[in-house]
Amino acid sequence: MLLEGKVVLVTGASAGIGRAVAIGCAEHGADVALNFSRDQAGADGAVAAIEALGRRAVAIQGDVADPQTARDFIDRAVDALGRIDAFVNNAGICPFHAFLDMPVETFERTMRVNLHGAYFMVQAAANRMVEQGDGGSIIAMSSISALVGGEYQTHYTPTKAGLHSLMQSAAIALGRHNIRCNSLFPGTILTDINKDDLADENKRRSMEGRVPLGRLGQPEDLIGPTVFLASDLARYVTGASLLVDGGLYVNLQ
Numbered sequence: 001m002l003l004e005g006k007v008v009l010v011t012g013a014s015a016g017i018g019r020a021v022a023i024g025c026a027e028h029g030a031d032v033a034l035n036f037s038r039d040q041a042g043a044d045g046a047v048a049a050i051e052a053l054g055r056r057a058v059a060i061q062g063d064v065a066d067p068q069t070a071r072d073f074i075d076r077a078v079d080a081l082g083r084i085d086a087f088v089n090n091a092g093i094c095p096f097h098a099f100l101d102m103p104v105e106t107f108e109r110t111m112r113v114n115l116h117g118a119y120f121m122v123q124a125a126a127n128r129m130v131e132q133g134d135g136g137s138i139i140a141m142s143s144i145s146a147l148v149g150g151e152y153q154t155h156y157t158p159t160k161a162g163l164h165s166l167m168q169s170a171a172i173a174l175g176r177h178n179i180r181c182n183s184l185f186p187g188t189i190l191t192d193i194n195k196d197d198l199a200d201e202n203k204r205r206s207m208e209g210r211v212p213l214g215r216l217g218q219p220e221d222l223i224g225p226t227v228f229l230a231s232d233l234a235r236y237v238t239g240a241s242l243l244v245d246g247g248l249y250v251n252l253q
């Protein structure tokens with residue numbers, strides 16, 4: 001088991017990718033703390049799934065856009081599970097909207113959840129890992145959108161580029177503590193975040209058609225890459241990024 005004896009913390013773990021990687025880490029031996037903001041039932045379901053695997057789990061509510069949530073989540077998770085070995089910054093939103101009339105509130109909320117929230121969460125996780133003194137792994141759920149644009153994502157893609165940039169700088173700041181910081185770049189993964197956008201059958205077919213592996217992603221496709229980066233197998237990997245997109249990014253023509 002790659003994560004036997006390790007404690008993994010995941011933000012935004014009541015649904016979608018965060019839920020899948022939280023349960024996936026438990027399948028690979030970890031105890032897991034989950035952050036969520038609204039979906040208590042989803043978080044409770046993920047806790048039950050992890051406990052059914054014989055692992056410990058705790059769900060802690062908090063809006064990552066509030067800087068206080070970061071300290072609270074890390075403190076309560078470590079109180080419950082004893083330590084922190086890996087931190088997955090996953091919570092994120094993507095309210096699709098056109099550029100020219102982007103509401104200020106939509107822009108600011110997206111920045112606060114996806115980027116400001118990540119900054120304070122990563123900082124709080126890193127401080128606890130430094131106190132523990134035996135290293136750690138920080139993983140950011142960035143996106144293929146850190147590399148390419150989207151007409152209705154002008155407020156979102158900069159947060160994903162920013163998140164990867166945060167991982168690069170944090171990798172330098174934390175290397176002396178043996179804390180590794182890496183980004184995952186998922187392509188289009190079928191979750192609630194894009195349910196409405198992909199309800200347009202033409203758009204969905206066109207997106208599928210561009211993926212060399214022939215399908216859009218499932219949340220479980222992120223488990224292997226997350227477990228690898230959290231594990232000691234990745235002990236010399238830091239400041240890196242990994243596309244998990246079925247080949248979408250390289251498919252120019």
Ligand SMILES: NC(=O)C1=CN([C@@H]2O[C@H](COP(=O)(O)OP(=O)(O)OC[C@H]3O[C@@H](n4cnc5c(N)ncnc54)[C@H](OP(=O)(O)O)[C@@H]3O)[C@@H](O)[C@H]2O)C=CC1
Nearest residue numbers: 012014015016017037038039063064092143188189191193
């Ligand atoms: N799906 C995709 O195609 C891709 C997704 N990503 C990234 O992956 C991450 C997860 O996305 P995905 O699983 O698709 O989305 P989902 O909408 O399925 O899940 C989002 C999760 O984040 C939580 N969340 C949202 N806002 C907050 C908040 N303010 N505080 C705490 N938790 C919050 C939600 O919990 P609750 O409902 O309880 O608030 C939920 O658990 C995001 O960062 C996204 O940008 C990257 C590339 C592609």
Ligand SMILES: C[C@H](O)[C@@H]1OC(=O)[C@H](O)[C@@H]1O
Nearest residue numbers: 094143145187188193194
């Ligand atoms: C929400 C989108 O479908 C999804 O989010 C990303 O980060 C990917 O680039 C996709 O556009």
